[in-house]
Structure formats: structure tokens, C-alpha cells
Amino acid sequence: MIRFNELKTIYLEITNRCQASCPMCSRNYCGGLPNPNLILNDWSLDDFQKIITPEVLQQNDVLSFIGNFGDCIINNNFLNMCKELTYTNIQLHIHTNGSAKTTDWWTELAKVVPKDHNVIFAIDGLADTHTIYRTGTDYNKIIQNATAFINAGGTAEWAMIRFQHNEHQVETAKELSKKLGFKNFSLKDSNRFKNGNQKVVDKSNNLLYTIYPYGSTEIKSLQEKEINNFYNTYKDLEIDCDTNKYNQIYIDCHKDLYPCCFTAAIPYDYFKKEDILYNGYLRAKQEHNAIIKLIGGRAKINTLNRTIKTIIQDPKWISAWHQSWHNKDMIVCAKFCGKCNTTTSSAMEQYINV
Numbered sequence: 001m002i003r004f005n006e007l008k009t010i011y012l013e014i015t016n017r018c019q020a021s022c023p024m025c026s027r028n029y030c031g032g033l034p035n036p037n038l039i040l041n042d043w044s045l046d047d048f049q050k051i052i053t054p055e056v057l058q059q060n061d062v063l064s065f066i067g068n069f070g071d072c073i074i075n076n077n078f079l080n081m082c083k084e085l086t087y088t089n090i091q092l093h094i095h096t097n098g099s100a101k102t103t104d105w106w107t108e109l110a111k112v113v114p115k116d117h118n119v120i121f122a123i124d125g126l127a128d129t130h131t132i133y134r135t136g137t138d139y140n141k142i143i144q145n146a147t148a149f150i151n152a153g154g155t156a157e158w159a160m161i162r163f164q165h166n167e168h169q170v171e172t173a174k175e176l177s178k179k180l181g182f183k184n185f186s187l188k189d190s191n192r193f194k195n196g197n198q199k200v201v202d203k204s205n206n207l208l209y210t211i212y213p214y215g216s217t218e219i220k221s222l223q224e225k226e227i228n229n230f231y232n233t234y235k236d237l238e239i240d241c242d243t244n245k246y247n248q249i250y251i252d253c254h255k256d257l258y259p260c261c262f263t264a265a266i267p268y269d270y271f272k273k274e275d276i277l278y279n280g281y282l283r284a285k286q287e288h289n290a291i292i293k294l295i296g297g298r299a300k301i302n303t304l305n306r307t308i309k310t311i312i313q314d315p316k317w318i319s320a321w322h323q324s325w326h327n328k329d330m331i332v333c334a335k336f337c338g339k340c341n342t343t344t345s346s347a348m349e350q351y352i353n354v
């Protein structure tokens with residue numbers, strides 16, 4: 001288990017709010033009805049100052065604003081949090097859909113972020129395709145916001161998820177990203193398809209349309225047979241924990257500290273009975289509850305009650321997680337960090353939600 005003086009990266013979910021409703025995001029069911037397990041919450045500036053102390057900043061290399069369920073820019077304290085970091089040596093990563101706030105706000109953000117920063121804009125195609133997946137966002141507004149940020153001196157990355165509906169636009173998007181001044185263009189294929197497609201529904205659960213994976217994707221869509229097989233075999237997989245390898249932790253919008261985003265999402269994820277992941281989700285919840293009980297309850301992982309250092313050096317926190325990896329107790333750990341699993345390397349980075 002990582003020690004405080006080895007900590008390298010902290011992932012922060014400072015809100016679980018978002019104006020978008022992407023169909024594979026757990027905020028909503030297929031982009032429609034809201035996830036009933038979500039309890040909306042944000043970090044205040046005071047929370048940020050209390051949790052991310054000068055000692056934490058001095059020790060840690062990377063601060064990454066990301067989230068299982070939300071977009072950091074929706075938190076109205078976000079700009080002030082960045083102002084706390086301006087003169088630090090921290091490497092700042094900001095993952096966002098970029099559709100909220102004004103161009104003035106983005107110009108100011110460029111001026112207050114520390115020198116070493118990267119804002120990763122999720123832009124899944126061009127004006128005619130972007131919102132097929134990234135529903136609730138506005139392509140033109142994102143481009144305006146990103147341009148304002150770049151023109152004010154900010155470093156930005158265009159991160160595109162490739163689907164069947166936008167695969168023909170990859171090269172054009174890449175060229176446009178260069179023209180607009182993005183420093184990087186990154187491309188990935190979604191690994192969240194189930195049975196080869198993803199339904200998109202409205203707020204009344206009416207089917208709007210269906211989206212499909214990129215034609216020759218090597219990341220396979222989940223199939224029911226494979227999942228059932230996984231339920232029977234996951235206890236055999238050795239766990240090679242990313243948190244240990246990369247010295248990372250994740251703190252959610254309720255200020256609860258977990259090793260990673262996967263373990264943090266479990267209490268709030270939502271699957272319907274007919275979903276092929278439903279049984280795994282029930283198991284994950286039970287396993288998660290057992291671990292939190294071993295640690296001594298949720299209050300023991302809350303960073304407003306106890307410092308990051310106290311939590312990750314608590315013998316009960318260490319032994320509960322170590323024991324779970326050793327005994328192969330967590331289906332989530334087997335899924336993302338089980339050896340023989342192709343998603344092992346930098347699994348956290350591959351599971352970026354925004």
C-alpha cells in the first residue's frame with residue numbers, strides 16, 4: 001500500500017453534477033432518467049483548503065480534476081480552487097466536456113492555472129456528430145471556450161472517443177485541433193458497449209437512437225456469455241493494483257477517499273435488473289460494504305474527518321484493501337486490475353468519464 005510520502009497523483013471529483021447526459025455515463029440511465037443512487041454534492045473552497053493542504057501539495061506531483069459522475073467546471077468554486085494552485089509546482093490535469101461557463105471564465109482560468117497544466121476537452125467529433133454521444137453539450141460553445149482558453153495561454157488537449165458515427169471525422173478533427181492551437185489530440189475507443197450497441201433514451205425512457213462501436217475496434221463489446229463466465233472465474237485472477245503501481249488515490253464528491261475511481265463508484269452506480277451487469281453490480285456492492293465495515297465505517301474514509309495521511313496510513317485501511325487484493329475479494333478489482341486483463345495498464349486513465 002502506498003505511504004503518504006510516496007503519493008504521486010490525487011484524482012478529485014469536486015462535484016457529481018454535469019449539464020450533459022452521455023448515454024454510457026452512470027449519471028443517467030442510457031442518457032435518460034437520472035441515476036436514483038446519486039446524492040448530489042460539491043466541494044466548497046473551504047473543503048478544498050482543508051483537504052488539499054500545503055503538506056499534501058508539497059508531497060504530491062499530479063492533481064487531476066476528474067469524476068465518475070460530474071464535470072469539475074460545474075462546481076462554482078473551481079476557479080478559486082485553481083487560484084490556490086497558481087504558484088505551486090503541481091501538475092494540474094482538468095478533464096471536462098468544456099460546454100459550460102463563458103469565454104471570459106475560460107480566459108481567466110488560463111491565467112490562474114499553474115504553469116504545468118493540461119485541460120482535456122472531450123470532443124467526440126465535429127458539429128454534426130459530437131452530441132450524438134455527448135448529449136446536452138454544445139459543440140460550437142465548446143470550441144469557443146477552448147479557443148478562449150488557448151488564446152489566453154492555456155494548454156489544451158482534444159480527446160475524442162471514436163464511434164461508428166464519427167470514425168470518418170478523426171483526421172479532420174485532428175487537423176482542426178492543430179489549427180485551433182490544441183497541444184495534443186488523443187483518440188480512444190469506448191470499452192463500455194454491451195451486446196454490441198448502446199441505446200439512447202429520453203427522459204421518459206423512449207428510445208431515441210442507438211449508437212455502435214468503431215468498426216474495427218479491438219476493445220470488445222461486453223457479451224452476456226463472457227460476463228457470466230467472468231463471474232465464475234474472477235476469483236482466480238491475481239490482482240495487480242494500479243493504485244499501488246502508480247501511487248494514486250481518488251477522493252469523491254462526498255470527500256470519501258478510495259484507492260481509485262472504480263472502487264469509489266460502486267455505492268452510487270445504478271443498473272436495472274435486465275442489465276447484463278446487474279448481478280456483478282450486486283456483488284460489487286456487497287464486497288464494497290464488507291471492506292468499508294472492516295475499515296470501521298464511512299466516517300473513517302472521509303477526508304473532512306481525517307487527513308489523507310491519517311486515512312492511507314491507518315492499519316485498518318491498509319489491511320482491508322490488501323486483504324481484498326490478496327483474497328481476490330473484489331469483482332471490480334478483478335475486472336480492472338486482474339492479471340490477464342488487457343485493461344490493466346493505466347486502467348484509471350482509460351476510464352475517464354469526461
Ligand code: SF4
Nearest residue numbers: 241242243260333337
Ligand atoms: S480496481 Fe482495485 S485493484 Fe484496481 S486500482 Fe482500484 S483498488 Fe486497485
Ligand code: SF4
Nearest residue numbers: 018020022025353354
Ligand atoms: S461522461 Fe462526463 S460529460 Fe458525460 S454526463 Fe458523465 S460526467 Fe458529464
